Amino acid sequence: MQVPEIVDDALDPADKAWAAVPSEKVPLVPVPIEEQPNEYIRTAWRTRPYGQTGEVDVAAVQRGERLLVRLEWDDSDEPNTEFLDGAGVFFPDAGDSGAPLTIGSHSAPVRLWAWRDRTPMQEALPAARELVASGPGAFRPAGLDAGDGENEGARPDAVSALSGGRWAVVIAGDLAPAAAAGRMGVVVWDGSNDERAGIGAVSPNWVPLTVK
């Protein structure tokens, strides 16, 4: 996927700049049940369908030191009062050759920019967070190991819009690690189906990123 440069910010998914950026349909599959992190989750979801978001339109641009990724997908389900929709993009460390299916592993964690829709009570929470993912749902806030909480400077941002049964979300974060990775995984959580953590739809293959 080519990542063209833009001049003006395009964090809003309705920004006209996106009309000129080619998008790519990325197929998604359920995160494998056998890879879920514990017996409880495997038992609870083994016979329950999840990860049914079949594909997502993906486009990406770079603006200065930021990478902006636009995701768009169908979601016409009635909202769930307990769990909200979400999506994320993630990047392996350079040199890692694992598949994106498990959203990282203990030996090869990935950097996940995770967006979640928010309730009115959650307006003070960040729209997106950077997490270190070492498996389905095994997420840790980035920067936590340094003992200083989340790395404010690296915090991704996101703007979302739900219209006509389709979500459009732009997630933005630091370009450098994404460019170094050269590829990206995508994950979508359908809140109306109680999807969260490792229960979701993920891209089975890396999406190559060509950054200038």
Place this chain on the structure above:
Amino acid sequence: MSQDIAGAAVAGQVAMVFDLNKCMGCQTCSIACKVLWTREEGEEHQWWMTVNTQPGQGTPKDWEDMGGGRKDGSPVTGHQPTRAEFGGGWEFNYDEVFYGGKGRSVHLKPTDKGDGTTRWGMNWDEDQGAGEYPNAYYFYLPRLCNHCTHPVCASACPTGAMYKRPQDGAVLRDEDLCQGSRFCMEACPYKKIYFNEARNVAQHCIMCFPRLEEGVAPACARQCPGRLTFVGMLSDPEGPIHKLVNEWEVALPLHPEYGTTPNVFYVPPLAPYRLNEDMSIDYETPRIPPEYLESLFGPKVHSALATMQGELDRVRAGGTSEILDTLIVYNWLDLFGPFTTDPGTLDRTPDKVAVSLTAKRTEPAGG
């Protein structure tokens, strides 16, 4: 050191015993906890400590039908209780009554926000009970996190946020690690974990661990006016908890069949005698059906009740009973094991409080 299913080794286990024969349902424990821990936004519906009337539907409503726990060592899937099932966070029309000039025409009443509020609550069916006059019966059941030896909440947590603290076995959560996935709420069979929507984290009783660290008993225990709440280390052979649970076997876990090995125990209630139709005393038939008590505390409840009745009979005949003397609690501080420090004597400067409030997990969360 013992190893639990969730992978935590603990050096000792803090535990509690509630003597249900003395609980009068005053909710002082509930209020003590609420005032201390759950007063922020997102915590309106949270009552880490509750006292329910039994028989009853409890809180969250019909929690005993919500699944969770373990059977034959394997996790049982469960329902995540909703804010409505907890009863929501009640709000009242204070402004209208006190400041709106309608103090003589409008009564104070809860505001129904359409989310279940005013249709259930933490003590909704209080004093309802069961049975028919003159043999109606009920008793009170204080409930909090059981700080289980095999905490299925921790086993179900994908991030390792929920964990069993090595030094005392308290089940805590590292809120920096919690991502709000709420599998813990599904997995907990006692349904004593709440979701803080404002912060997107799960929350539950923390056994007042900052108080324990300074030798102070948990607020619910220290504030209890009925002298019925024991706190201490389960393995302390000289402590009342070890004696009541392991030696005399009169204190039992709630729903032992849930498979998580709770560390909160209850001395089951001996109700007053039943009355016959002519109002004479029926000495033979228990007022509270034994099968009901067995459904709560397991089959050992019968021997526990028999032991208690035997002790009562001996004392009534002029004898003595170490068990009853222990449960009477002549000395208030005897309730608190090693946690007898008066919190009023402690340095409560803000920095110290901030440090003591951390529940950060210090050992690796993997596994």
